[in-house]
Amino acid sequence: MTAASLQGSHDSAHSRARPGWLAWWLVIVAAMVVLIVAVGGITRLTESGLSITEWNVASGVLPPLSEQAWQAEFAKYQATPEYRLEAGPAGMTLADFKAIFFWEWFHRLMGRAIGLAFALPLAFAWVRGWIPQGYRSRLIALLGLGGLQGVFGWLMVRSGLGGEMTDVSHFWLSIHLCTALITLAGLVWTALDLHALDRDSAARPAILRPLAIGASLGLFVQVLLGAWVAGLNAGLASDTWPLMQGRILPEANMSRGLFWAVTQDPFLLHFLHRWFAWIAFAALLALGWKALARENNAGKALIGLATGQVLLGIVTVISGVSLWIAVGHQVTGALLVAATAASAHAIGGRGPATRA
Structure with missing residues (x-):
């Protein structure tokens, strides 16, 4: 391939790139991360994190839809140390359980929504050739961090379901939170790099x-x-x-x-x-x-x-x-x-x- 054809290929790829569009997309995802941090804080402070004892990626999207389903979820929670040692002796009712279940369910639902809000536009931009040269690996790394965040979240919950633990491990809690905030920083940094590139095609990261x-x-x-x-x-x-x-x-x-x-x-x-x-x-x-x-x-x-x-x-x-x-x-x-x-x-x- 000649130098001229290589240059032509590079110019064509550059003309298809949409750094401005990608920058705003990452800003929206970053705002969603801030929101899920808020919901995570409510989940922790209301002691809601152990109310869902399983990690069902697909079936967990919907909350219990019948009284029988609610009783089944409540029974799973009643088997946890948190219920046996704290919530049960304090007189928790099914209505009380529904309140804490909501925050953990909503927290997980938001995590799924953020994953889709990142992965689907990324795939679309990739196919359309909108991603500027040098940014694909960075966006894949951010997607990987998001996936790890889900894994760390489950490991955090699981740490509070066994033995005599009535709370999740504070070590796993810190890993879960810090990963979210590192991801947030990466989203903001990459969005600003893309914004600069949108204003000046010669801009460097x-x-x-x-x-x-x-x-x-x-x-x-x-x-x-x-x-x-x-x-x-x-x-x-x-x-x-x-x-x-x-x-x-x-x-x-x-x-x-x-x-x-x-x-x-x-x-x-x-x-x-x-x-x-x-x-x-x-x-x-x-x-x-x-x-x-x-x-x-x-x-x-x-x-x-x-x-x-x-x-x-x-x-x-x-x-x-x-x-x-x-x-x-x-x-x-x-x-x-x-x-x-x-x-x-x-x-x-x-x-x-x-x-x-």
């Missing part, structure tokens, strides 16, 4: 700068600590701020060693989550300020969301982990991840088309 890496790592540690706090109900360890139990450093159980205490003790985890937040906050402010220097609105969003997240965290504590305040804290955390990705993209952009 952005790169991660050292400041962005540092701020992202700080945020990751804070999210990880927050997931462990949620999984162990450690938010209830104190309802005062800044002191815990009338002191700065709470009494932590160090009898099993430092590693166990850092990963398992509710009081120490609560302490670490509330004070490491300031390190993450400072790093995010630095990133947001740097993005502002690029005249990028993501920097404004990052600074505002980081400030709001700190305030919401304090209010969540002093409210005794009020349901809707805690959900707001989790949703703001997801938006903070998106703003961090956008700000990191802004300072890592290469070329005039990267300004937003």
Whole structure:
């Protein structure tokens, strides 16, 4: 094949590419991920996650449609440690079960919807030749992360169905949440790359700068600590701020060693989550300020969301982990991840088309 024909083939593929269309599609999927994070937070806070004891990909789309079907689902739940040790002694009725079943069912339904909202347009764009050169592997990786998220979600649920566990493993909870937020960051980053390409066909993908890496790592540690706090109900360890139990450093159980205490003790985890937040906050402010220097609105969003997240965290504590305040804290955390990705993209952009 001659150089001229190769160039002609490349130009033809470029003319078929639709980076702008793909960018908006990824933004919509990212918004759906933020929404499912909110529903996941409600599911966790209402203790609904173990209400469905099986993972039926197709048949699980529909909830029970008859009284007999509801009784059968309730019977499965009654066999779990959570029911035998907590919900049953507390006097749970079938009506109570239906309420928690709804949130877990809706959470899983949204997961299926996001999978379809990503996979079907991806297949269509692939067949039509709309995907620009170099982006197919990235989109496949995002699809794979979504699939892993479903697997991790089931492994999380299964961790609370055996033995004497009355909650899911906080380790699996953190893996499930962090995978969702990493996927969210990837969606935002790729959408911005595609948006830049739509504005300038010569635009190159952005790169991660050292400041962005540092701020992202700080945020990751804070999210990880927050997931462990949620999984162990450690938010209830104190309802005062800044002191815990009338002191700065709470009494932590160090009898099993430092590693166990850092990963398992509710009081120490609560302490670490509330004070490491300031390190993450400072790093995010630095990133947001740097993005502002690029005249990028993501920097404004990052600074505002980081400030709001700190305030919401304090209010969540002093409210005794009020349901809707805690959900707001989790949703703001997801938006903070998106703003961090956008700000990191802004300072890592290469070329005039990267300004937003």
